[in-house]
Amino acid sequence: MERQRPVADRHGRRPHRLSPAGAGPVRLAALAGWVAFAATVPNLLLQVPAGLVADTVNRRTLMLVAQAAGLIATAAVLLATATDLRATAIVLVVAAVIEGSAFVFFIIAEVGAVRDVVDEHSNPALGRIVSAAAVITDGAVPIGALAGGCLLAATSPESTAHILLIAMLAAALLCTRYLRPAPHPVTEGAS
Structure with missing residues (x-):
């Protein structure tokens, strides 16, 4: 007779659906690392x-194509998770590469589209916001x-979440302090 997989172990935990029943936390952590790597590489190569x-x-x-x-x-x-596909890990990594690539193309096109709409000379405050957004997306995301990965490796997930928050x-x-538009001087007789 074939032995069936238990619904829950003795601690009440269920096996993770993304990996075989015998996979432990080390294997899932390695998969998370590969997914994060696959999502980050397009940001470095496709700018x-x-x-x-x-x-x-x-x-x-x-x-629109990037979002699609x-x-x-x-x-x-x-779909791979819902159908309990054996190659879900591969689907996750490939999807991370596609999502990372789409993100890069979307962000670059978005910055250009906003610059087409916002005239930095007529409204310097909006120009500063556009420039700050470009710096944040190009530098802060990678x-x-x-x-986050270093913090997660050095501390517990809860501590990492608190530090990142x-x-x-x-x-x-800091952004609200330095990107606030300059106040307009009040002129007498203005109603």
Whole structure:
């Protein structure tokens, strides 16, 4: 007779659906590392090609195609997980590459589209916000992923979540402080 997989172990935990029943936390952590790596690599390699494409094609169309590619990748992961596909780990890694690539193309096209709409000379405050958003997306996203992985490896997941939340709140406070538009002087006789 074939032995069936238990629904829950003696501690009440259920086996994870993304891996075989015998896979432990080390194997799942390795899979999470591969997925994070696969999502980050396109951000490092596709910045210049995405800029060239964004400058040559319609930016709105490029943004829609990038969103559609991300949606298809996410749907593939959902389908693989729902059907308990044996190759779910491979689907996760491939979807991470597709989603990371789509993210790069979308962000580059978005910055160009916003710059087309916002005239930095007539409204300097909006120009500063656009510039800050570009710096945040180009620099903070890969740095944040690297810092989050290092924190997770060095501390517990709960501590990592607390540290990252505090860092995001501090960044939001700094952004509101330095990106606030200058106050307009009040003139007499103005109603």
